[in-house]
Amino acid sequence: MKALFLISGAAMEKSYMSVFLLLMAISCVLAKDIGKKETKETSTKPKLPQTLSRGWGDQLIWTQTYEEALYRSKNSNKPLMIIHHLDDCPHSQALKKVFAEHKEIQKLAEKFILLNLVYETTDKNLAPDGQYVPRILFIGLSYALQLSSSSFPDPSLTVRADITGRYSNRLYAYEPSDISL
Numbered sequence: 001m002k003a004l005f006l007i008s009g010a011a012m013e014k015s016y017m018s019v020f021l022l023l024m025a026i027s028c029v030l031a032k033d034i035g036k037k038e039t040k041e042t043s044t045k046p047k048l049p050q051t052l053s054r055g056w057g058d059q060l061i062w063t064q065t066y067e068e069a070l071y072r073s074k075n076s077n078k079p080l081m082i083i084h085h086l087d088d089c090p091h092s093q094a095l096k097k098v099f100a101e102h103k104e105i106q107k108l109a110e111k112f113i114l115l116n117l118v119y120e121t122t123d124k125n126l127a128p129d130g131q132y133v134p135r136i137l138f139i140g141l142s143y144a145l146q147l148s149s150s151s152f153p154d155p156s157l158t159v160r161a162d163i164t165g166r167y168s169n170r171l172y173a174y175e176p177s178d179i180s181l
Contacts, residue, residue, distance in 0.1 A: 054116055055096055056083060057106050062114045066123065069115040070139075079140035079160075081112040082126065085133050091175070092134040098176040105179065112138075128159055128171070135172040138163045 052062035063069040066082070073080040083099075085092035099105055120131050128137075138160045164171040165178060 054118065055100060056116055057100050057109060060109050060114055066115060069113050073113040073140055078113050079138055081114055082137045083116040084135045085116060085118060087118055089133050094176050095134045095174060098179050102179055125159060132170055132173060134174065136174055137172050
C-alpha cells in the first residue's frame, strides 16, 4: 500500500508540475504579446493624412493634377504656379521649409492656382530646360502684372520664360536664399 501511495504521490506531483509549467508558458506568451502591443502603440507616431500641400502651406488651396490646375487657372483667370520637388531631396526640403514659414510668400501664393509635383512628368512643357528639383514654373500672368493691370493670364497657358531664377543652367531653380527675389 505504501508503494501505491508513493506512485500516486509521484504521479500527482508530476501532474502538478505539468500544470505549473503550462501556466508559466501561457503567462510568458501573454506577457510578450502585451509588451509588443505597448511598444507598437508608443513607438510609432500616428500618421496624419497627407494633404495636397505636402507641407508647402496647408492653409493654401492646392490642385491634384496638372490638368485640374490648367482648368482652374483658365476659369479663374489666375496664374498657375507649379512646384517640382522630391521628398528626399535636401534642396527641396530646405526650399519647402522657407516657403511654408514665410508669411509674405504664403500670402502671395494665394493669388495663384497651386500645384506641387513629387514626380517627374513626361510633358516636356513642364521641363523646358531639363528635369531637376526643386524648380518652380509660372504659367499665365505674373504677379507683378496682375497687380498693375486688369489683364487676364496668357491664354496659351504656357510656361512664362520671363519669370526665372538666377541660374543660367537651371532657369527655374530656386533656393531658400532666393526668397527675397
